Amino acid sequence: MDTKEILAKLSNCDGVSGAEIEVREVIEELLADYVEEFKTDALGNSISLKRGNKESSDIPRVMLVAHMDEIGLMVKEITEQGFLRFTTVGGIDKRTLIGQEVLVYGKDTLEGIIGAKPPHVQEKAERKRAIKLDDMYIDLGLAEARVKDLVSIGDIVVVKREFNELTGNRVSGKALDDRAGIAVMIETLEELERLRYQVDLFVVSTVQEEVGVRGAITSTYGVVPDIAVVIDVCHGRMPGVASDEAAKLGSGPAITLGPQVHPQLHQKFKDIAKDLNIDYQIMVDNNPRGTDAFAVQVTKSGIATSLISIPLRYMHTSVEALDLDDIKSAARLIANFINRVDSEFVEGLECF
Incomplete structure (x- = not known):
């Protein structure tokens, strides 16, 4: 190689x-x-x-x-609607999390997305503030019962990202x-x-x-x-x-x-x-x-x-x-x- x-x-x-x-x-x-x-x-x-x-x-x-x-994330709560609340493992740049695709390592490896309340339905004061980690959620697209069957508190989460070649000798990932x-x-x-x-x-x-x-x-x-x-x-x-x-x-x-x-x-x-x-x-x-x-x-x-x-x-x-x-x-x-x-x-x- x-x-x-x-x-x-x-x-x-x-x-x-x-x-x-x-x-x-x-x-x-x-x-x-x-x-x-x-x-x-x-x-x-x-x-x-x-x-x-x-x-x-x-x-x-x-x-x-x-x-x-x-660095990565860890599940800390499963909400009544089946969303996952999470915390960080290491010093992850929280500003970059919204809109990321993620992998949740539960009983199976599950694909999800990180979302938060969109600006259209935020209060005026909310739109002026950075989104806090506690206001972000992982959406697996599954019903609450299915999420609770497959995911446990403490499961590891990683951002889903493939290694990428840039111009010349530069790469990212x-x-x-x-x-x-x-x-x-x-x-x-x-x-x-x-x-x-x-x-x-x-x-x-x-x-x-x-x-x-x-x-x-x-x-x-x-x-x-x-x-x-x-x-x-x-x-x-x-x-x-x-x-x-x-x-x-x-x-x-x-x-x-x-x-x-x-x-x-x-x-x-x-x-x-x-x-x-x-x-x-x-x-x-x-x-x-x-x-x-x-x-x-x-x-x-x-x-x-x-x-x-x-x-x-x-x-x-x-x-x-x-x-x-x-x-x-x-x-x-x-x-x-x-x-x-x-x-x-x-x-x-x-x-x-």
């Missing part, structure tokens, strides 16, 4: 936080040709291992991390935050097929990032790597977003700098990018709790952590958009970083 096919397969499957079984199965299928061992921990993280080319007891342990879960990071890890493994490296590489797809970076905590505690590379997304440049708060699509991954990033790793990534003429950008992130990097960094006595970000527009909607070249550049950058890590480099990492 090429990058676009991999990302399409990842985007089109579902895996809301706490219900990631489907996407985990797809990820492990895509990784199967590259890794030697698979493990699923008690929280549901997928942890795979690709051994390095060095026979030694002190071989470094490097962990790649990207989260597999996505749901859950590209952070299926883009998963795609980078798969592409990194493909790049490593052509390289010899001296680390044991743990490829970790984490769960429940969108509800509190939970999977990163348990998976890192289980692996205890010497170095971790977290791959996530950052805001892509678009109208109305300040240039210093976003990265340009198609100009390479963002090598992120902030309190969650080890300065020596940050510098190493920049040096490699310059040496190999890989396009890259620098992003400053002063809120470390926004990605798995924070949870990884503070595990046990601390992990030397770096963060590579893929520019993404329309984050936390069903039409997230990115440039495939940024995924390819990120994979090449990370693969060559892994290729240059050895015991001497790990021993030279200083505490900051």
Whole structure:
């Protein structure tokens, strides 16, 4: 599969936080040709291992991390008329929900639509306000008795959206935050097929990032790597977003700098990018709790952590958009970083 096919397969499957079984199965299928061992921990993280080319007891342990879960919805009430009231799982952009087609995972997979009272029958004051989540409903087109037979409180709901090709190398779809990071890890493994490296590489797809970076905590505690590379997304440049708060699509991954990033790793990534003429950008992130990097960094006595970000527009909607070249550049950058890590480099990492 090429990058676009991999990302399409990842985007089109579902895996809301706490219900990631489907996407985990797809990820492990895509990784199967590259890794030697698979493990699923008690929280549901997928942890795979690709051994390095060095026979030694002190071989470094490097962990790649990207989260597999996505934002979604959950049924919280079935009304007397058979409509579903719902809440969010993760920070979904509520403004984009009206008019969406959805899939409700009840006893069967049910198709529905999200609606609300139309402006024609709203009071004047109502028309001036944004529609609240409590005023939205899922309509399955079924009678109340049938709905109650098929749907239960707590059932998961996802927006029904197919991966879409835009012009050039641009694509859009749901859950590209952070299926883009998963795609980078798969592409990194493909790049490593052509390289010899001296680390044991743990490829970790984490769960429940969108509800509190939970999977990163348990998976890192289980692996205890010497170095971790977290791959996530950052805001892509678009109208109305300040240039210093976003990265340009198609100009390479963002090598992120902030309190969650080890300065020596940050510098190493920049040096490699310059040496190999890989396009890259620098992003400053002063809120470390926004990605798995924070949870990884503070595990046990601390992990030397770096963060590579893929520019993404329309984050936390069903039409997230990115440039495939940024995924390819990120994979090449990370693969060559892994290729240059050895015991001497790990021993030279200083505490900051």
